[in-house]
Amino acid sequence: MAMKTTRKQNYPQWYQEVVSEADMAENSVSPGCMVMKAWGYGLWERIQRVLDEKIKETGHENYYFPMFIPLSFFQKEADHVEGFAKEMAVVTHSRLVNEDGKLKPASPLEEPLIVRPTSETIIADSFAKWVNSYRDLPILLNQWANVVRWEMRPRLFLRTREFLWQEGHTVHASMQEAEQETVKMLEVYRDFSENALAMPVLVGRKPEHEKFPGAIDTYCIEAMMQDGKALQAGTSHFLGQNFAKSADIKFTNQNNELEYAYTTSWGVSTRLIGGTIMCHADDDGMVVPPHVAPYQIVFVPLIKKSEDSEKIMSYITNIQAQLKQQSAFGEKLRIKIDNRDKANVDKVWEWIRKGAPMVCEIGSRDVESNGLMVKERIFIGRPEGKKIVKADEFVASCGKRLEELQHLMFAKAQKRLQENIRTDITTPEDFAAYYANSNEWIEDDKQGKVAFVRGKWCGDTATEEILKAMKITIRCIPFDQSGTVGKCLLTGKDATMDVIYARSY
């Protein structure tokens, strides 16, 4: 019923199993790409719906730019191309011809086209055309799109060659306004991650060597997975005048002087689904936060004798009709009646493995007693995981209950994050010893083997090599700095900057 592999046995294999058993996605014949199936794509649709509303509420409008970017555009910003050149899909021909029964590319393009790895360069070109005066500013736009980065070690949702995302791009008249925008959108991501996905995050700035290629500053939200590794869940970039200069985005300011504008960009992707899985799923499969669940309540009719069928189905349809008046998270409930011709127990376990927040079983006796059996996903396997309730009580309370379940999921993940950031490691020796000995599994492990360390960093670029050798990364320089003086955990030098060290995806 549950899955073959537990988290403790083999976390990476467990992850693959969750994705597969929840029927969310699978590897494709197209190398390094995935097929997102109904339950996985349904989760993405919910993410899109909720986040899109927040992006619009903050004054942004959706556009759509071409996915093909002329190669020469990448010549313009040196850091940018350096960062992406190694992982670009290049279109070089525009047709196929049949040669001796074999299809071959033909009609070479005058200039090769790059399938967008990100769209700063092509959007900056439009900004340059659209912006003339300070009156044209700011421009606040977003697009939902597919992008391609030629990953060599693809993993479903976490790293696929093609993935889906949103990328926001804005252009401003002042540095200050652009910086505010960058931080504002990071806050939108934090709020979305914590409230819609129930996934707590740390917020901060990336160190120099982890910045987006071409950015002045990159801000990020970082989540903790159940194995103690960090996942970068969203980034927001202050691009300064870098892209404005390479694309010539100039405007006449209020003093009638021509100056370069300031741009930002920010994005989250289908990687959020990977994060949601690794933050919430358990040894029985996926656990979907109710706020973004494609279906929040699934009814499974338990039909033992065919003459009961009509009675049970009309009872369920009646409950469904009443539920249409109810809401959760300010939206109508999303309900599924699973009346497939399949064994009941298999259906119930299918929905548990998919992580539907509530699975309701209704048999002949429930109809007579005017009740139903409710299984709440986060409690499966525990005594409180199933209860028989009266139908009218269920209808009246289930919207609120879904919100409570969401909150419980967040609280659990928040506790894990808070309990697993060590702050008591203060010397390079202890730090090195800690990561040399730490395993990569923390959930339920009270021995104190945590994966995040909050400590000092001297900021030397040379420390990048030490980090690589230790197989750890600096996840972020948190916004909340203590201001104390201590020893850099990598070099032992005096340092004031607090950073978050961790293993990561």
Next chain:
Amino acid sequence: MAMKTTRKQNYPQWYQEVVSEADMAENSVSPGCMVMKAWGYGLWERIQRVLDEKIKETGHENYYFPMFIPLSFFQKEADHVEGFAKEMAVVTHSRLVNEDGKLKPASPLEEPLIVRPTSETIIADSFAKWVNSYRDLPILLNQWANVVRWEMRPRLFLRTREFLWQEGHTVHASMQEAEQETVKMLEVYRDFSENALAMPVLVGRKPEHEKFPGAIDTYCIEAMMQDGKALQAGTSHFLGQNFAKSADIKFTNQNNELEYAYTTSWGVSTRLIGGTIMCHADDDGMVVPPHVAPYQIVFVPLIKKSEDSEKIMSYITNIQAQLKQQSAFGEKLRIKIDNRDKANVDKVWEWIRKGAPMVCEIGSRDVESNGLMVKERIFIGRPEGKKIVKADEFVASCGKRLEELQHLMFAKAQKRLQENIRTDITTPEDFAAYYANSNEWIEDDKQGKVAFVRGKWCGDTATEEILKAMKITIRCIPFDQSGTVGKCLLTGKDATMDVIYARSY
């Protein structure tokens, strides 16, 4: 105020101007591709929202498949590759290297990848994996995606190299069920086009030489543009066992025999936006059907003295709050308050050129009289185009009025279509003479120079050449056949089949 070019002066140039003046889209530096701007993409978002609901209501679920298809997949279905080989973007390399300061493609792929022109081949491959028994059938899925066809004469929305669409793909246990699915989805498209876009269409089957490459039968909806040309607005394909055989989609039927499944596919694209423009826009610009308008009601405050500002704005905000209780087309109203720092008259005309269904002007006097000036887009330029109404009456009636405006738009387009299908041409001579002399502009032209001819066709494949020479096409073989005998309008032979002849996009 209005546009430079009228429809009669130069229809194609008028079309470009509408797109540009309504700020819907523009040509991109990426050759043959477009940038969809907020108003154009906003219309697409509305189209997606409404159509997606209908697709789901008919039992389909959204998936997402990779956009890269291995070249060898196109080797499998001979007709299919024949139809698409001439317009395929081919990815051949996976990185760029810097050679003497110039970026060049590097790391050639083992097998080139095709950027999907359509996804039958790669989805059929998944179907083959997923389908084992009749119990697995039907599978009903859809995806929203970008696709690429290497058009040599691109036009905004109508023919761009990259475009956005939805493509439905289904697999069934019986021929009959697959055929029913094909026709059912055509009906979804007809309903959507007529009710959401107010664009009447003819429904029917394509002649053999106009079929989708690889299909047994292609069904279509065909709309009439204001210049009398036809636009194929959506297609639905019965693929028989063609793709099942090339991809090996087999299942065990109820008699425990292994047989090939039957598949369908169907799609509509951003071309619908081009159709909506050419069906409804006028010499003042775009006219957006209220059902799919990104904003249905736009308020322009007429602030002459700055001390009036607060009074007027709070009056508008108050009306807006009341409108939140109102609905149209079963949804909440979509409202915009345009308080940009810009001349009032420019703002009003901007929204007229964009085609917002209602533009409401509110000045100091309106606040005192508790009224507002409503401009209804479809009546602009006529006396009934503007009227002063009481605020409470406006609030109470505007939802219903938007539905009426939608209906009026449909009725007008429906009348044009009905009045401009000639059925009185019965000989090849008259037919040839008619198209040799017909101009391409019919609106308001009561001389009877129509662009569609309903007449007989003998069905000979050789007639394709005659059609090409005359620069006309057979749009469809309508479902409603008269069954009478007459002369084929191309060959003069006896024929019973009624078809629709037209010039087309």
